[in-house]
Amino acid sequence: MKRILHSLALAAIILQSCIVEEENARFNVRLTDAPADYQEVLIEIVDIQFSEGDQDLENEWISLNRVKTGKYNLLDFTNGLDTLLVSDVLPPGHISQIRLILGDENFIKMDGEYHALKTPSAQQSGLKLKTNIDLIEGVNYDLWIDFNAAKSIVDNKNFFILKPVIRTFTEATSGAITGVMTPNETRFEINAVSENLNDTLSTYSDTISGKFMFKGVADGKYHLKIKDEINKQEIYIDNVVVEIGESTNLGTISLN
Secondary structure, three states: OHHHHHHHHHHHHHHHHHHHHHOOEEEEEEEEEEOOOOOEEEEEEEEEEEEOOOOOOHHHEEEOOOOOOEEEEHHHOOOOOOEEEEEEEEOOEEEEEEEEEEOOOOEEEEOOEEEEEEOOOOOOOOEEEEEEEEEOOOOEEEEEEEEEHHHHEEEOOOOEEEOOOEEEEEEEOOEEEEEEEEOOOOOOEEEEEEOOOOOEEEEEOOOOOOEEEEEEEOOEEEEEEEEEOOOOEEEEEEEEEEOOOOEEEEEEEEOO
16 A cells, blocks of 8 residues: 555656646757867856846846756857757746856867966856846747857966857747646647648646646647547647747637
8 A cells, every 4th residue: 555655646746747847948058159269268167047137136046957067168169069058947937147157177278288267257256148038838948158269268478368258149949839628627638730740749638727738849830639538529629820939828628
């Protein structure tokens, strides 16, 4: 009996975590760079944080989860290349700015020799970047941090200083489909097929709220098939339009 109760509790936790993730947006941060006349430009990233408010208050900064910390050679990511620094799920809302916190291991390589790269502010207050992103549940977002290493490094004769010249740009890379099934306690199976038949998505409605969501959906038209296997009923909804950066809300749906 204890083993059964433990299994049921674990299943409930997993289900709840899936529901929570569905109600969030996927936020990815990528690093890219413009070419520069150095052999290497190494920066050590130890944290990436975001702020929802416009005021620059320390207690408003929140660290993203599972940041890929370590040293990055900016010149590995030029001419259209980039690398993923973090992929996190965040609740719908506004991100006003992000910041990079750098460690001590920052260098440039010239003529086969490494030189320390001083970063006076980046190790304490971080490199702060304005973003102004509005996150919508179920939608995936990519944010690129675009360094310009050629303009960011100052030769002070005795040492080199990093005074970052950085721009950011954001792209919503998907849309979403959402709705609420009634009666709520019935577990409905929902399938979405793209008009070109290249994508088939499946999910179930939540038996408490009745809500369902397809997240990370490519833009285009979809045809939905909704089944109630207990009562052997099904309905079809045609021409559901999904747009990048938008959540298509189908409202309340009843098989009756």
